[in-house]
Amino acid sequence: MAVGAGRDPERRRALLEAADRVIRREGPAASMAAIAAEAGISKPILYRHFGDKGGLYRALAERHTRALIEVLRGEFSRDAPIGSRARATVDAYLATISADPNLYRFLVHRAGAQGSAAHGAMSTMIRDVGRELAEMLVAEGESVDPxxxxxxxxxxxxxxxxAGDWWLDHDREVPRADVVDGLVELILGGLPAAASGPTRPGRGAR
Incomplete structure (x- = not known):
């Protein structure tokens, strides 16, 4: 039987919420002991629910990446001009990571470094968003090669x-709107140029 199979899903959710609170409060260095204390249990009981530290990291990564991808999917798949959708999607991403910077850093940096399963959850989220964006470009482009x-x-x-990682370290001096403007300008400026065809290297170039 898999770790956690058959256990109370409400209890599991309560433990993940306790982990969220500790990570938001203490940052990426939050310990398993602190998470267990927040939940009012011992570390062995916490491990019993998730198997080990990597199991908890994976559960947290899946919980939050699933929520984030739903937000992004909703923005870039709505019925609006591509420029409006690009702006709304980039803004939604930056708003989400800046709302919980400690949690974001935990998932991307600590969990990704220490738990291959958690890293896999983040990688899957990134691939899924990239794939869906590619499919949208193919659907809307007149002659976009897949x-x-x-x-x-x-x-x-x-x-x-x-860019979002950089902005989290500079958000006090750089407004989010400026980052959104810069990214959208680059995206919308680059796509038409790229769509005109690749630049071929001269003869003999490597």
Whole structure:
């Protein structure tokens, strides 16, 4: 039987909520002991529900990446011009990570570094968003090659995520709207140029 199978889902959710509170309060360095204390249980009981530290990390990653991807999917799949959707999606992403920066850093940096399963959950989320964006570009483009669309989709997701990481360290001096403007300008400015066709290297170039 898998770890946690058959256990009370309400209890499991309560433990994850306790973990969220500790991580938001203490940051990415939050310990398992602190999480267990917040939940009013011992570490062995916490491990019994999740198997080990990696199991807890995976559960947290799945819980939050699923919520984030639903937010992003809702923004870029709505009926609106692509510019409006790009702006709303980028803004929603930045708003989400800035609302819980400690939780975001825990999931992306600590959990990703220490738990391969949690890292896998984050990677799956990134791939899913990149794939859905690529499919949207193919559906809306007049002659967008599917391979190129997937390159664009995953590149855009990586760019927005990296810029978001930087902005979390500078959000007091850099308004979110400025970051959104810069990213959307780059995305919407780059796609038409890329759609015109690749630049071929000169003869002999490597």
């Amino acid at each position: 391979t190129r669309a997937h390159v664009w989709g995953h590149a855009i997701v990586g760019m927005v995520r990296t």
